[in-house]
Amino acid sequence: MSKPRVTWSLDRGRTAIVVVDMQKVFCEFDGALYVPATETIIAPIAALLECARAVEVPIIYLRHVVRGDGSDTGRMRDLYPDVDQILARHDPGAEIIGALRPQPGDVVVDKLFYSGFHNTDLDTVLRSRDIDTLIICGTVTNVCCDTTIRDAVHREYKIIALSDANAAMDYPDLGWGAVSAAEVQRVALTTFAYEFGEVATTEGVIARLSGRAG
Amino acid sequence: MSKPRVTWSLDRGRTAIVVVDMQKVFCEFDGALYVPATETIIAPIAALLECARAVEVPIIYLRHVVRGDGSDTGRMRDLYPDVDQILARHDPGAEIIGALRPQPGDVVVDKLFYSGFHNTDLDTVLRSRDIDTLIICGTVTNVCCDTTIRDAVHREYKIIALSDANAAMDYPDLGWGAVSAAEVQRVALTTFAYEFGEVATTEGVIARLSGRAG
Numbered sequence: 001m002s003k004p005r006v007t008w009s010l011d012r013g014r015t016a017i018v019v020v021d022m023q024k025v026f027c028e029f030d031g032a033l034y035v036p037a038t039e040t041i042i043a044p045i046a047a048l049l050e051c052a053r054a055v056e057v058p059i060i061y062l063r064h065v066v067r068g069d070g071s072d073t074g075r076m077r078d079l080y081p082d083v084d085q086i087l088a089r090h091d092p093g094a095e096i097i098g099a100l101r102p103q104p105g106d107v108v109v110d111k112l113f114y115s116g117f118h119n120t121d122l123d124t125v126l127r128s129r130d131i132d133t134l135i136i137c138g139t140v141t142n143v144c145c146d147t148t149i150r151d152a153v154h155r156e157y158k159i160i161a162l163s164d165a166n167a168a169m170d171y172p173d174l175g176w177g178a179v180s181a182a183e184v185q186r187v188a189l190t191t192f193a194y195e196f197g198e199v200a201t202t203e204g205v206i207a208r209l210s211g212r213a214g
Numbered sequence: 215m216s217k218p219r220v221t222w223s224l225d226r227g228r229t230a231i232v233v234v235d236m237q238k239v240f241c242e243f244d245g246a247l248y249v250p251a252t253e254t255i256i257a258p259i260a261a262l263l264e265c266a267r268a269v270e271v272p273i274i275y276l277r278h279v280v281r282g283d284g285s286d287t288g289r290m291r292d293l294y295p296d297v298d299q300i301l302a303r304h305d306p307g308a309e310i311i312g313a314l315r316p317q318p319g320d321v322v323v324d325k326l327f328y329s330g331f332h333n334t335d336l337d338t339v340l341r342s343r344d345i346d347t348l349i350i351c352g353t354v355t356n357v358c359c360d361t362t363i364r365d366a367v368h369r370e371y372k373i374i375a376l377s378d379a380n381a382a383m384d385y386p387d388l389g390w391g392a393v394s395a396a397e398v399q400r401v402a403l404t405t406f407a408y409e410f411g412e413v414a415t416t417e418g419v420i421a422r423l424s425g426r427a428g
C-alpha cells in the first residue's frame with residue numbers, strides 16, 4: 001500500500017516548538033546517557049528557536065527528571081537501574097544545555113518517563129494557548145521524541161518531526177544484531193511520516209514560520 | 215552504554231495476554247490494510263491462547279474500529295484518508311479472524327487509534343483483575359503494538375513483547391529509502407528490549423506460563 005505524505009499548513013499563531021530532553025546528561029560528552037548524535041542537532045535547534053522567538057511561536061522544553069529517591073521510578077528503574085542517580089531533579093546533568101538555554105517566556109515541562117504528556121501539564125500548556133501543531137526536535141528520536149509524538153497525535157495534535165534535529169543512538173546486539181543510530185533514524189522517520197504526521201527539515205520549517213516559504 | 219536485558223518473573227495470576235488488531239482487514243489477503251507477515255504469527259498466537267485458557271490467564275483482544283461517520287477520526291483520517299470505510303465498526307473486516315476467534319470470558323476492547331489505552335477501558339479491565347504484566351502479540355509491531363507497549367509501560371505495567379508473534383510491514387521510500395518489514399522488526403524488538411521491557415519467544419512464554427520453564 002502506498003499513500004501521499006502529509007503536509008500541514010503552518011499557522012504560526014497555533015504552533016509550538018517542543019524541544020525534547022536536550023539536557024546535559026544526554027548532550028555532553030561526559031553525560032551518563034551521552035548520545036553522540038546530539039552534537040549535530042544543536043545548531044539546527046538553535047536556529048529554529050531564534051526564528052520562533054522572532055515570530056513569537058511558543059517554545060516548550062521537556063526535561064526527563066525524577067525525584068531521585070526512587071519514589072517515582074518503577075518500570076523506569078527496572079530498565080535503567082541507575083536512573084535515580086543520573087536523572088535526579090537537582091543534578092546539574094538534568095539542566096538544559098547552555099547553547100539552548102531557556103529564555104524568559106519559554107515553558108519548561110518536567111516529565112518522569114519518556115512521554116512529554118504522561119502525568120504532566122503539557123496538554124494544558126498547549127490547549128491554553130490554542131496550539132494545534134507541534135514541531136518536535138531533540139533526543140532520542142525513537143524513545144522520548146517518538147513517545148511524545150505518539151501521545152500528541154492521539155490527542156489530535158498535528159506533528160512535524162524534524163528530520164535533521166532529532167538525534168538517535170546506537171544499540172548493542174540484543175539478539176537481533178547491533179542497530180546503528182542511522183538505521184534507527186531511518187526507520188523512525190519513515191514511521192513518523194507514514195503513521196503519525198509530517199517530517200520536514202529544520203530549514204524548511206524556519207522558512208515557513210518566517211513567511212519565506214512558497 | 216550497555217546494560218542487562220530485563221526478564222520478569224511471570225506470576226500467572228497477575229498476567230494477561232493482549233492480542234493487538236488481529237482483524238480481517240489486517241490479516242486477510244484481500245483486506246484493505248493487509249500485512250503479509252501476519253500469516254506467520256497466527257499459529258504462535260493460537261498456541262499461546264490455548265495455553266492461556268488452560269492456565270486461566272485472561273485474554274484481551276484489541277480491535278481498531280471507528281464509527282465510520284468521520285466523527286471520531288481527525289488525525290487518523292489525515293493519515294489514512296479512507297479510514298472511515300476500511301475500519302468502520304460494522305464492516306466484516308473489523309472482526310477478529312476466525313482462527314483466533316474470541317471465546318466466552320475473553321475481553322474485546324475497541325480503540326479508535328493505535329494505542330489500546332487511549333480513551334478505552336483497557337486500564338480498568340486490567341486493574342480490576344490486579345494484572346501487572348502484559349504479554350503483547352499482534353500487528354503491526356511498530357505502530358499499534360508499539361504504541362500500546364509504550365502506554366502500558368508508562369502506566370507501570372511490565373510488558374513482554376513476543377519476538378515471533380508481532381508482525382511488521384514494509385514501508386515504501388518516503389525520503390530515507392524503502393524499509394523492509396524485517397528491518398522494522400529488528401529495530402522495534404531492539405528498542406522494546408532496551409527501553410520498554412522484556413522480549414521473548416512465544417514458546418518460551420508458553421513454557422513459563424504452563425510451569426514447564428526452568
